[in-house]
Amino acid sequence: MTVPPSPPSLRSRLESAQTAVTAEVGPPRGADPEAVRRKVEALRGWVDAVNITDSQSAHVRLSNWAGSILALAAGVEPVMQLTCRDRNRIALQSDLLSAAALGVPNVLLMTGDHPRFGDHPDAKPVFDLDSVQLVWTARTMRDEGRLLSGRTLDPPPHWLIGAVENPFAPPAGFRAARLGKKVAAGAEFVQTQFVFDVPAFTRWMTGVRELGLDARCKVLAGVGPVRSLRALEYMRGNVPGLWIPDEIGRRLRGVPPGRVADEAMTMCAEIIQQVLRIPGVSGVHVMAPGFEHGIPEILARAGLTRAGVGSGHAH
């Protein structure tokens, strides 16, 4: 098998105003490095970077930085997610430095889910910094070469700084401004919560443009397939801050049971095409936990096939 030429980095993709594509890779609950490698290799050539989650949903997994190194080894640039859930400001800054030293080019800084709904609800939640403060800290480390303490860093780190936002959670009137705070603090790109309600996302993007944020921060719309009616019910009941309009369920119920998963991929591809038409959207971030190998097919249906890849990946 020939390894495709190394794609341009996420940074250069965003700077060149070409459609950027990232995808989420959840590290395994176990000590098997192959699990990350397999997921990442399925995506190589299709995406500009893979997000390596940080014990997502407060469930213990192989760590974000170890997953990032495994992704690098598998030939795809990682976006290392880092949450405020488990670390105080000392550990956060230490992990940020480590990521830079190990060649992780992108970080995605977020508050994180509360442990109460994870697999260790008895854990102590940390939340020493919030996401805005963590972004601000990272920018200070990189651009001023200083820690929160004021001590200097030699040499300073150099990652691209990302953040997240949920366009659908109340208060609707504050969500674009909240991204504005993260941009003011130093966020250069943002990945959003799952977009299922395109009109609501379009309204949020209008707010983002009115604040001029799209010129300073690249927006990647979060997308993903709802692959079964059971998954639909689960996501509605258990994923905080998710908004899934009834239309999604209607369409899934409208096809024979054997075709639901396929219809879900088609719907996801349609949403990708719709959000990419919205002014100010720079790309998409595809989230399909446990179905990473199906992401190339979704991207192919959305017309996001990259030159030099394809045939071997589509199912």
Add this chain to the structure above:
Amino acid sequence: MNTAGRRGARSIAAWPRPVRPRLPAWLGYRIQRLLAPNACYRWLAGWLERSPARYRAFAAAEQAAKGELFGCRMCGQCTLPVTGYACPMTCPKQLRNGPCGGVGSDGSCEVYPDIRCVWLEAWERAERHGRVADLHLLQRPVDHRRWGESAWVSYWHGRDDGLWAAGDASAIRDSVPAAERR
């Protein structure tokens, strides 16, 4: 799920839970004007600090009043004047820069779904009084050495001037290092 959730809630009652403020926001803003630092208050703050017993008594009174009205936990770095007089330290994630992405579509807290998000309270109260710009300020990280301090005394002494910053060029470190303030 729900029953288990409620059991869990009691078992970690010591952790922050969103509190709906009991003081109307307009009254908060009015009291803020009455408490604005002046020579008198500065003298009072100095007098309180000269005696540990006086300071403790004053801080206890502050805790009782603000605890009842806002669910104050005495972080010692009061942000109420710029958060619609709703206390962000009652947020289970203690977020000082706005709500997390987990707020339910009905406005419920992600962690305690039967309680309303405190940042939603903050937003609505600030919006009603034309103070939305307050919520755009960048809140600096909390100095955890200051828990238990009287925020009123700190306010009168001008020690809290650097708690938040506006604008993009702001440094995350306040110009006065926290360690040298006392």
